[in-house]
Amino acid sequence: MLWLFFFLVTVIHAELCQPDAENAFKVRLSIRTALGDKAYVWDTNEEYLFRAMVAFSMRKVPNRETTEISHVLLCNVTQRVSFWFVVTDPSKNHTLPADEVQSAIRMNRNRINNVFFLNDQTLEFLKIPSTLAPPTDPSIPIWIIIFGVIFCIVIVATTLLILSGIRQRRRKNKGSSEVDDIEEKLESMGTLANSVPCDSLDMKGGHINDIFMTEDERLTPL
Amino acid sequence: MAQALGPDLLVDEGADGRPQWDNKFQYLLSCLGFAVGLGNIWRFPYLCQTYGGGAFLIPYLVALVFEGIPLFHIELAIGQRLRRGSIGVWTAISPYLGGVGLGCFTVSFLVSLYYNTVLVWVLWYFLNSFQQPLPWGTCPPNLNRTGLVEECQSSGTVSYFWYRQTLNITADIDHSGAVQWRLLLCQAASWAVVYLCVSRGIETTGKAIYFTALFPYLVLTIFLVRGLTLPGATEGLIYLFTPDVQILLNPRVWLDAATQIFFSLSLAFGGHIAFASYNPPRNNCRRDAVIIALVNSLTSLYASITIFAIMGFKATNDHGQCLDRNILSLINEFNLPELSISRDNYPAALLHLNTTQPGRIAQLPLRACSLQDFLDQGTSGPGLAFIVFTEAVLHMPGAPVWAVLFFGMLFSLGLSSMFGNMESVITPLLDMGIFPQWVPKEVITGLACLVCFLSATCFTLQSGSYWLEVFDNFAASLNLVIFAFLEVVGVVYVYGMKRFCADIEWMTGRWPNLYWRVSWWVVSPLLLLGILLSYIVLLTHRSPSYKAWNPQYELFPSQEEKIYPHWVQAVCLLLSFLPLLWLPASALAQLLARRRRENTQLDTALKLQDSSGC
Numbered sequence: 001m002l003w004l005f006f007f008l009v010t011v012i013h014a015e016l017c018q019p020d021a022e023n024a025f026k027v028r029l030s031i032r033t034a035l036g037d038k039a040y041v042w043d044t045n046e047e048y049l050f051r052a053m054v055a056f057s058m059r060k061v062p063n064r065e066t067t068e069i070s071h072v073l074l075c076n077v078t079q080r081v082s083f084w085f086v087v088t089d090p091s092k093n094h095t096l097p098a099d100e101v102q103s104a105i106r107m108n109r110n111r112i113n114n115v116f117f118l119n120d121q122t123l124e125f126l127k128i129p130s131t132l133a134p135p136t137d138p139s140i141p142i143w144i145i146i147f148g149v150i151f152c153i154v155i156v157a158t159t160l161l162i163l164s165g166i167r168q169r170r171r172k173n174k175g176s177s178e179v180d181d182i183e184e185k186l187e188s189m190g191t192l193a194n195s196v197p198c199d200s201l202d203m204k205g206g207h208i209n210d211i212f213m214t215e216d217e218r219l220t221p222l
Numbered sequence: 223m224a225q226a227l228g229p230d231l232l233v234d235e236g237a238d239g240r241p242q243w244d245n246k247f248q249y250l251l252s253c254l255g256f257a258v259g260l261g262n263i264w265r266f267p268y269l270c271q272t273y274g275g276g277a278f279l280i281p282y283l284v285a286l287v288f289e290g291i292p293l294f295h296i297e298l299a300i301g302q303r304l305r306r307g308s309i310g311v312w313t314a315i316s317p318y319l320g321g322v323g324l325g326c327f328t329v330s331f332l333v334s335l336y337y338n339t340v341l342v343w344v345l346w347y348f349l350n351s352f353q354q355p356l357p358w359g360t361c362p363p364n365l366n367r368t369g370l371v372e373e374c375q376s377s378g379t380v381s382y383f384w385y386r387q388t389l390n391i392t393a394d395i396d397h398s399g400a401v402q403w404r405l406l407l408c409q410a411a412s413w414a415v416v417y418l419c420v421s422r423g424i425e426t427t428g429k430a431i432y433f434t435a436l437f438p439y440l441v442l443t444i445f446l447v448r449g450l451t452l453p454g455a456t457e458g459l460i461y462l463f464t465p466d467v468q469i470l471l472n473p474r475v476w477l478d479a480a481t482q483i484f485f486s487l488s489l490a491f492g493g494h495i496a497f498a499s500y501n502p503p504r505n506n507c508r509r510d511a512v513i514i515a516l517v518n519s520l521t522s523l524y525a526s527i528t529i530f531a532i533m534g535f536k537a538t539n540d541h542g543q544c545l546d547r548n549i550l551s552l553i554n555e556f557n558l559p560e561l562s563i564s565r566d567n568y569p570a571a572l573l574h575l576n577t578t579q580p581g582r583i584a585q586l587p588l589r590a591c592s593l594q595d596f597l598d599q600g601t602s603g604p605g606l607a608f609i610v611f612t613e614a615v616l617h618m619p620g621a622p623v624w625a626v627l628f629f630g631m632l633f634s635l636g637l638s639s640m641f642g643n644m645e646s647v648i649t650p651l652l653d654m655g656i657f658p659q660w661v662p663k664e665v666i667t668g669l670a671c672l673v674c675f676l677s678a679t680c681f682t683l684q685s686g687s688y689w690l691e692v693f694d695n696f697a698a699s700l701n702l703v704i705f706a707f708l709e710v711v712g713v714v715y716v717y718g719m720k721r722f723c724a725d726i727e728w729m730t731g732r733w734p735n736l737y738w739r740v741s742w743w744v745v746s747p748l749l750l751l752g753i754l755l756s757y758i759v760l761l762t763h764r765s766p767s768y769k770a771w772n773p774q775y776e777l778f779p780s781q782e783e784k785i786y787p788h789w790v791q792a793v794c795l796l797l798s799f800l801p802l803l804w805l806p807a808s809a810l811a812q813l814l815a816r817r818r819r820e821n822t823q824l825d826t827a828l829k830l831q832d833s834s835g836c
Binding site: 028030031032033078079080081082129131132133134135142143146147150151154155157158161162165169 | 346349350352353362363367368369370407408410411414415417418421422426553554557558559560561662664
């Protein structure tokens with residue numbers, strides 16, 4: 001009699017958890033991709049831990065605080081590693097609705113990931129979309145900061161350049177007005193050659209530059 | 223007369239108050255910076271790849287020797303001899319040819335507008351490169367955070383960042399959209415930088431050019447070293463340089479080589495004439511022309527090696543990811559243990575599974591992954607810099623550093639070309655004497671930059687990049703070729719070959735030899751005529767269409783091909799022909815002015831006759 005009961009229970013369990021069964025979810029783990037050399041082997045103990053985490057997640061749902069580990073059924077474990085799971089109610093006759101299980105898993109996704117050292121991409125619950133992390137926008141975008149720095153430098157440099165240009169022009173104007181004064185003075189003194197009074201030049205001691213002579217001869221006569 | 227021009231025009235250096243270069247190196251760097259631009263990075267490697275790798279160098283060299291160097295020498299020589307900007311030079315050669323100078327001036331203005339817009343985009347990417355992870359590496363989540371934005375998922379993160387987060391592009395050119403304030407800010411900064419460097423003419427650009435012309439070479443070397451050490455670089459280089467000599471039979475190759483040389487050296491803008499006009503009169507412009515043209519071509523080659531090393535890395539990476547995706551599909555479908563199929567035994571495993579379970583295999587979304595396909599995906603232009611290269615940079619370790627270096631290099635390359643463009647706009651303005659003497663130079667350059675900045679705000683609209691394509695295709699190409707043709711013809715036939723050669727002998731000490739004379743007389747004009755005719759033929763045959771980024775398109779992310787609306791086609795025609803109108807307009811004005819002068823002379827002569835009495 002006991003054997004028959006045991007057999008019936010396993011059969012019912014087997015029927016509750018099947019690929020594509022009602023309220024069943026497929027889970028896929030990529031342990032070696034995530035951890036490389038530090039990858040652990042997926043055995044029945046890890047399965048027990050998984051069932052414990054799912055039960056823990058369900059216990060957080062109101063009205064489901066009495067979920068036990070034995071209510072979580074796993075089946076079809078492959079080498080991939082992938083398997084299907086369902087959560088049954090305390091009577092072990094029906095499976096809990098998919099929406100409840102989905103919301104429970106979503107709320108505790110982070111903790112489940114951390115227990116197995118995986119993330120949303122390596123521990124996949126097919127058909128359960130993960131909530132994406134909010135975009136980490138700093139209060140001021142970085143590009144505005146760099147832009148401000150560059151723009152300030154350019155404005156300062158331009159102002160300095162313009163100011164130095166104005167100063168140069170003022171100095172040139174003052175210089176040219178000074179030259180004008182000197183020229184007026186010298187004009188009153190006498191004949192000029194290149195702003196130097198001719199009397200001071202010693203014409204007798206000068207040399208005639210031959211280059212200029214040959215230059216004239218080079219020009220073709222008109 | 224043995225002398226070419228009267229002695230009063232043989233001015234000594236500095237005596238006419240014209241600004242001068244501090245030293246020869248500054249002048250060479252400025253011309254080089256103007257010639258070496260973004261096209262050396264993103265046009266030449268693409269042409270090399272499309273036209274049979276190493277074999278493309280043959281038409282390129284032929285075009286360089288018979289078209290590039292002779293035309294360049296002419297520009298430098300007349301600028302140095304006549305000591306004026308482009309308008310002054312042409313008016314000096316013949317008053318009826320003044321329109322050529324005005325046309326060059328207009329084209330330079332139009333090109334400055336849209337060339338700076340590319341710099342604005344580069345600046346935007348540069349500013350965004352200072353973060354880890356790079357913003358074009360991930361898709362933003364959608365509004366209720368259940369998944370990623372759909373447009374981003376279908377097109378890819380890099381394309382999404384370019385089309386949506388940078389340009390915020392509309393679906394067609396009709397819908398202008400709003401001005402993008404981010405791009406407007408970057409444009410203000412970019413024009414401020416240009417003004418800072420150009421404010422006092424060559425006095426300031428001469429200092430800035432030391433950095434902007436040499437920095438790109440430094441970065442290219444760094445990238446070359448880094449690129450050669452990346453996996454897959456050798457595949458890229460082999461692919462680039464494997465010559466396919468058969469392709470030389472295609473006339474399109476020769477046309478593209480000639481066009482590339484022409485635009486690569488930035489001929490017919492008037493910028494080189496302006497730069498050369500600040501030289502001392504007795505300067506060996508022939509040697510300068512050969513040096514700068516050769517260095518420009520070597521830079522193109524150097525850049526293409528770097529680019530293709532990195533493209534090879536990217537192709538290998540993409541190929542590996544394609545295989546990995548297929549392997550994952552197989553493993554997931556058949557529940558095989560992880561890492562049981564490696565990239566090497568993937569074909570064998572696929573074959574085995576296909577023979578045993580073909581039905582399930584047929585349902586899987588398996589892509590055919592071939593390295594050759596990934597290497598073939600060649601792009602040129604902004605697509606190379608903003609989509610392909612940014613994606614390659616994402617996979618390199620230390621990505622922000624490489625992104626900052628790359629966009630910094632692009633910005634300096636573009637900036638040094640902008641100096642040449644602005645010189646070709648400002649020098650004629652100064653020479654024409656429109657502004658009174660007391661207006662300082664900084665004010666004139668400031669006004670020029672302000673006008674350019676305000677005009678270029680149309681490119682910061684959401685449809686801005688479509689307009690940039692319009693300007694790029696129609697404003698510059700045809701006009702520059704026509705002006706270059708007129709340049710050669712004007713100098714050789716109007717100014718006179720003998721006169722020109724005598725000038726060159728006075729400047730450089732040697733009469734131009736047979737190569738130069740034959741090129742100027744026959745070869746270069748013929749080549750330019752050939753380019754012009756093929757351009758016109760291509761223009762008339764090509765339908766006026768453009769590629770639009772339309773998320774609603776059924777084949778998205780492929781771009782939808784749309785026809786330009788009529789008013790845009792009218793604008794294209796206007797851009798193509800407006801600069802050319804200066805030629806007849808100026809010749810006509812000259813004719814009318816001369817006739818009026820003759821009439822007044824006749825009147826005064828008659829009056830004198832009357833007054834003297836007969």
